Amino acid sequence: QRQAREVRCCGPLGAAAGEMAEDETNLMRGEQPPALDDPHEGPSRNEDDVEYENPQWCGKAFCDPSTRAHRLIVLVFLCFLAFGSYYCFDNPGALQTQIENTMVITTSQFSSLYSWYSWPNTVLCFLGGFLIDRVFGIRMGAIIFSTIIIVGQVLFALGALVNRFWLMQFGRFIFGVGGESLAVAQNTYSVCWFKDKELNTVFGLQLSISRLGSMANFMTMPFLFTSFSKLYSGTTGLGVTLLVAAFWCLLSMLCAVVLAVLDRRATRILKREAAQTGGVVRLQDVRNFPRTFWMLCFVCVSYYVTLFPFIGLGTVFFQRKFRFGAVEANLVDSTPYLITAFACPVFGILVDLVGRNLLWVTVAVVGTLVSHSLLAFTFINPWVAMVYMGLNYSLLACSFWPLVAMVVPERQLGTAYGMMQSVQNLGLALISMVSGMIVDSSGYFMLEVFFLAWLCCALIACLLLLMVNAKQGGVLNRGRTKKD
Template identity: 50%
Template sequence: MKGENEPLVPVTNHRPSDHRDEKIKSFSIGRSLLCDPSRWLHRYTMLFLMCTLSFGSYFVYDNPAALQRQITQVMGVNSANFMLLYSLYSWPNVILSLGGGYLIDRVFGIRVGTVIFSVFVCLGQVIFAMGANLQSYNVMLAGRFVFGIGGENLAVAQNTYAVAWFKEKEINMVFGLLLSVARLGSTVNMNILAPIYEGTASTFPEPHQRLAFTLWIGVFFCVLSLLAAVVLGLFDRRAAKILRRDEAKTGEVINIKDILYFPMSLWLIFLICVLYYVTVFPFVGLGIVFFEDKWQYSATKANAVNSLVYIISAVASPFLGVAVDATGFNVMWVNLGVISTLGSHALLAFTRLLPFVTMALMGLSYSILACALWPMVAYVVPEHQLGTAYGIMQSIQNLGLAIVSLLAGVILDAKGYILLEVFFLALLCGALIAGVVLYMYDAAKGSKLNKPAWVRRREAKKKEESESAAMITNEEKERINSTKPYTSPIQPSSAFHLRNRLLSRIGTRMPEHVKSYHKSPFYRLGVLK
């Protein structure tokens, strides 16, 4: 029969490409200055979105402070009830920031988590403004609580994004710029809301309507931040595909028990953070009366002096971040910030030097410490634990601010400003001791936090070269595999096999000479097939 002894020719095919060619093509297309995630213009575009992400949150955080007189008069509340607008934000975040960081690392991921927390910020401000419309102070308090759920967690997500995009490049400058934009949001809020409230008297004759309209402006900025969160997530997802970040991940996920094994250097960073920040924000909150009493300043002049900390930090933070990036030695910069703040509080307490000088020094010191301290977290914990680590840092900071704010008010009422300044000086001494211990511990572990900038740049370059080489190797293997023929598992049967199969189905026994033929070694070797 024809074809009985013809050799079988294996059927060959090409493997499906699984869109590998499209991925490689998209990577090559992304090599333009704006579209390539590894190029500076694209990364700075992402930085702009990160700054926009937090602007709305920081703008609305101090809405009560900018409208303190208006809120107390329109809503008919005293100072103690007014401070609930801040208490309902700070106290819950002692726990919520830790939970938010864990959710970012383990459950939602940074992209979905950022959008969810931005929604909470928008929703909280909407409820806050509607409370003014409804003339219900309880609704306004509920709005501040909802806003607090998203506010601090959004800061955690922002820090995690910053490390993901700039860990090896300009990380200190980036944190400085984020701090600058945060303070810019607070400054804009302080300067525009009260004039807007007064300027809309003819349009909205009812005071509660004017108050509500003014608060709805904050909703507008929150919506802008929400849009930035969505766009940031889309661009980050695209960058992850192009740069193949998922392939570089270890596959590890955060476990709540990992907190117990955080290195000592990280807990020292947390300690420095809380001991330092409680000497700045509570003092600024109580500073206006201090300047009015000691230097006999008017309310306007005292407010100008008191706001210098935020104004100076908004201007100086990016430049100081560049300086830290250029030199390295983060621990040394942190200790310098603590020492200069210690000097600023000492001058305010025991001298009559112009407070413009001392508050400007405090603003510079605050910027130095913030630019150098927050990036150090990324140097001591792996990427899959970053959200949790920043969440713990925010939680401890909120706990310290809540407790010290209460203590500061008690000390001020009982003993006055001099003893309050001594209290702040003692806390700063504790922060300095923690900074020195961190320096010695880091030196004993190989100076991971206090490396000079040129060493970090060299290590980052080696890491980038190794990752690029690995990516090229993987792409070459995929290209070879995608063009390599393979044998199909489905092969056509010969005429001999088809005939024997038919005979077996109709019940005819195979002849003895065919059986011996089938069992012969020549058949098995393929000679007689």
């Protein structure tokens, strides 16, 4: 690994002036200048690894990696590390009508753009942590994966520019390779910097900023398409719009570079080990997972396939059924993301205080079932249903994922989470394709019935889990006062 000399924050001239003044004072006192390897004065300045000293312009609070102020600086770049990925993930959803009309494709073909994102992650959920731990390292890994999402987004845009839909699909596949792995790198950085400190808050803030990226996509992409369509005709306007979105991926790469520099510096100063994902994936552990884990996997798939595929196809649904304009349809479609950005930290505190995780999961499934029922069978203002859906999604996100750690030993958590995410992505890939076929053949009402059927399956699985859990000691539904 290349060893580059670190430049002191105060600059070479300030550092030299300080050293000369100190040496002059010592000589006037009759003292000898300190040895270069004196532990109180720092290591030799001829060495590549230069230790931390208090910079004159920012002070110790901001430049010492062990302080909260410095971690706050890291947190800013950490939160925006995946912003570009989340912004570009739902580019198709924000431009569904425009893509279908410009590229002359069916809804089934359009939904494949989401499927192609999920296919590589049926495997990469297992390999992402391994690549970071054993091959690239966290710093280079984050830079590589952020570069991959740029390449994927650019290929996606080029497919539109040259009117080749297969190239757009290939770009989404490449984008998926980098997107989920970048999330693994983000989580690894978070644990490395904030473990035993502000970790829960950090995860909540990361999710909030990421979902704001999704919301920003739905708010800005139609406007960009309209603007560029006045300058460029046909598929060129669509391609330029998608190419502009790639600049947000450049922001992610910039954050990855800055985090690599800060983490490398902190590793030298604090003498800590390189960050690792922690969970080691062992496929042989799968056969030892309890049946409650597999029931949780079923709940995960049957719930999430009613959320993300619906949002991906929802813009046209709101335009057709509720006669919304393109801008308002995008806004109401992205409402769950906006609600999640603010509600997740609140619900996280609630679940931490009360416990009863499995009960909250069941409540969230029932609430989402009500939301889809309102959208399918009534003409009540869809803002009501979508806000309620966002609240229930936030509640489930906070209460569901900790359940895995309650049924699987700690040494097997890496495999457990990898398996669950793999199954989730497999379900999303398949259901996204099926959803497009249903819309093409039967319309959006049957799509809602399809989602309601999946939510009923999720509810039945939750009820069965409650009964099985009660017989096994109730570990999944303990109140806070009973937890260790």
